[in-house]
Amino acid sequence: MPKWFSPAVLVCGLMFVVSPFVIANAPYESTMGLVQKIFYYHMPSAWMFLTASLICGVASARFLATGTARYDRTAWASAEMAVLFGLLTLVTGPLWARRAWGTWWVWDARITSSLVGWMIAWAYLILRRYGGPGSEKLAAGLALFGMANVPFIYVSVNYWRTIHPATTVVPTLPFSMGFPLLFCLTAFLMLFVLLMKLRVRVALEQSRLDDIYLALDEQRL
Amino acid sequence: MLRAIWLIVRKDLTVEVRSREIAYTTLFFAVACVLVFAFSLVQEGRAAEGVGPGVLWMAIMFAGNLALGRTFERERQAETLRALLLAPAPRPAVYLGKLTGIVVLLAVTEAVLVPLVALLFQARLLAHPFWLAAVVATGTIGFAAVGTVFAAMLVRARSRDVLLPVLLYPITVPVIIAGVRATLALVQPDFNASLVQFWLALLVAFDVVFVTLALWTFEPVMTD
Numbered sequence: 225m226p227k228w229f230s231p232a233v234l235v236c237g238l239m240f241v242v243s244p245f246v247i248a249n250a251p252y253e254s255t256m257g258l259v260q261k262i263f264y265y266h267m268p269s270a271w272m273f274l275t276a277s278l279i280c281g282v283a284s285a286r287f288l289a290t291g292t293a294r295y296d297r298t299a300w301a302s303a304e305m306a307v308l309f310g311l312l313t314l315v316t317g318p319l320w321a322r323r324a325w326g327t328w329w330v331w332d333a334r335i336t337s338s339l340v341g342w343m344i345a346w347a348y349l350i351l352r353r354y355g356g357p358g359s360e361k362l363a364a365g366l367a368l369f370g371m372a373n374v375p376f377i378y379v380s381v382n383y384w385r386t387i388h389p390a391t392t393v394v395p396t397l398p399f400s401m402g403f404p405l406l407f408c409l410t411a412f413l414m415l416f417v418l419l420m421k422l423r424v425r426v427a428l429e430q431s432r433l434d435d436i437y438l439a440l441d442e443q444r445l
Numbered sequence: 446m447l448r449a450i451w452l453i454v455r456k457d458l459t460v461e462v463r464s465r466e467i468a469y470t471t472l473f474f475a476v477a478c479v480l481v482f483a484f485s486l487v488q489e490g491r492a493a494e495g496v497g498p499g500v501l502w503m504a505i506m507f508a509g510n511l512a513l514g515r516t517f518e519r520e521r522q523a524e525t526l527r528a529l530l531l532a533p534a535p536r537p538a539v540y541l542g543k544l545t546g547i548v549v550l551l552a553v554t555e556a557v558l559v560p561l562v563a564l565l566f567q568a569r570l571l572a573h574p575f576w577l578a579a580v581v582a583t584g585t586i587g588f589a590a591v592g593t594v595f596a597a598m599l600v601r602a603r604s605r606d607v608l609l610p611v612l613l614y615p616i617t618v619p620v621i622i623a624g625v626r627a628t629l630a631l632v633q634p635d636f637n638a639s640l641v642q643f644w645l646a647l648l649v650a651f652d653v654v655f656v657t658l659a660l661w662t663f664e665p666v667m668t669d
Contacts, residue, residue: 288665343615350611356603361666365598369591369616372658376619376651383626383643 225425229418236418239411243404250404259323262316264404268412269312270338275416276305277341280348281371284364293431296360299367301423303348305416310342333382340377344370449534453542457516458549467515468553475508475554476561483565497568498628501558502584502621508554509547509588510610513596516547521600530667540663544586544593544656551585569632576631576641583648584624587655588617594659598666623647 243264253260279302287295317335318328329335344366351363397405461468482500486492520526529539559577563570570577595612599605627644630637 288662291665340615340618347612347615351602351608354604355599355608356601358601362595362598362602365594365662365666366612366616368662369594369655369658372654373616373619376647376654377622380619380622380626380647 225421229421232414233418236411236414239407239414243408243411246404246407251398251400253401256324259320262320264408265412266313266316266320267405268409269309269316271409272412272416273306273309273313273338273342276302276309276420277345277371277374280306280345280367284367285371287364288361288368296364297424297427297431299364300352300360300427301420303345303352303363303367304423305420306345307342307349308419309412309416310338310345313338314342331381333378336381337374337377341370341374344373446535446538449538450542450545453529453534453539454545454549457543457546460519461546461550467512467519468550470515471508471512471550472554472557474511475504475558478504478507479558479561479565487565492566492568495629495632497562497566497570498625498632500566501562501568501570501628502624504558504562505551505555505581505585505624506588506614506617506621508558509551509585509592510613512547512550512554513589513592513613514606514609516543516550517596517600526597526600536664536667537660539667540593540597540659543597544589544659547589547593548585551589552582555581555585569634570628573631573636576645577628579645580624580627580631580641580648583645583652584620587620587648587651588613590652590655590659591616594663594666597663619651620648623651 247261247264250261250264252258280299283295283299283302286292287299317338321330322328348363348366348370351359351366355362479500482496482503483492486496486500517526520529530536532539559570559581562568592609592613595616596609599608599612602608623644627641627648630640630644
């Protein structure tokens with residue numbers, strides 16, 4: 225692991241410990257009150273979910289095009305990140321929506337495409353786990369199809385009705401709300417990078433171990 | 446290229462016409478599905494408003510999943526998929542041939558499903574037959590375009606029977622949304638052509654994008 229890894233883990237852990245206090249100090253939003261503070265965790269996890277899905281799709285496309293195992297490991301790791309951060313997004317979202325909109329779930333474009341994207345990430349992992357040998361190319365194809373699918377879901381659901389706030393609200397936030405948001409965003413980004421690094425490393429060690437086993441088998445023969 | 450596609454379609458259809466295995470099982474399964482929906486959704490002799498289109502598309506997707514699985518299972522059992530891939534035909538031609546075969550098979554199933562759903566759910570599905578044909582055809586092509594790649598890729602995978610729907614249904618969500626919405630617009634008493642056109646355009650775009658992607662991915666995923 226690189227030298228910066230352990231200090232970065234420490235900093236990231238500290239940021240998550242401090243983040244509730246930073247969020248508590250942020251002002252109350254005028255109409256939603258306390259429940260709006262979920263936003264400081266909801267949006268960063270949603271962005272990390274989106275980043276992970278994009279990395280998974282792009283890495284899969286490159287793996288299909290080049291056949292380099294490195295891209296495959298990246299895709300696998302980011303699919304796991306997508307499932308994790310997607311879960312955080314899909315749990316914090318309804319909690320907020322229940323108070324803000326009065327309902328747990330709405331069939332809104334962004335929410336529906338997140339749900340389907342999350343399901344595709346799950347399908348990817350299920351395929352990797354239970355697909356048997358040769359499933360990595362299959363999974364890469366799935367990730368590629370999944371990425372191409374998202375705009376279609378977005379447009380089709382958008383044609384009904386959308387009440388989810390647009391992300392254009394972010395640059396207009398006052399500093400007192402913008403700072404906690406940036407703080408949490410940084411913490412989530414660090415967590416994402418660290419987990420990703422760790423997961424890719426594990427996958428690399430696994431493939432090395434497999435190579436060693438294969439080499440041993442050949443020697444015995 | 447066109448000749449290779451035609452030969453593969455002819456081969457699949459000849460096998461099917463002789464055994465009729467997949468056509469009969471798929472058709473019977475689709476009818477059984479519609480009956481199950483009818484028993485659970487029709488109350489006091491009347492179906493709830495606007496249920497028909499949803500039932501039609503669910504039956505198409507369930508039956509399609511079954512047909513896709515069986516088509517490639519047959520190739521696997523006889524080890525003929527390997528022969529097909531070794532044949533001097535370009536991979537995209539193999540894909541397009543398989544896709545055409547499945548679309549034809551599903552079209553036969555749909556020809557029975559549409560009147561059946563219209564009858565059991567009192568839906569005016571046949572009010573605009575040409576529009577309905579366009580919607581069902583584009584939807585089926587989109588569904589089968591994705592399904593053919595996945596079913597072909599899964600031939601060598603373990604637990605492929607369960608994995609096919611797990612992979613296929615999330616990806617084809619836009620097909621079911623657009624298909625159901627367009628069909629729903631068709632059965633309304635006041636027909637709104639622009640609404641149907643929007644969904645039809647979305648389905649056509651889906652078909653174009655996913656057939657292109659499938660043609661590109663079929664080569665790398667089916668090689669090794």
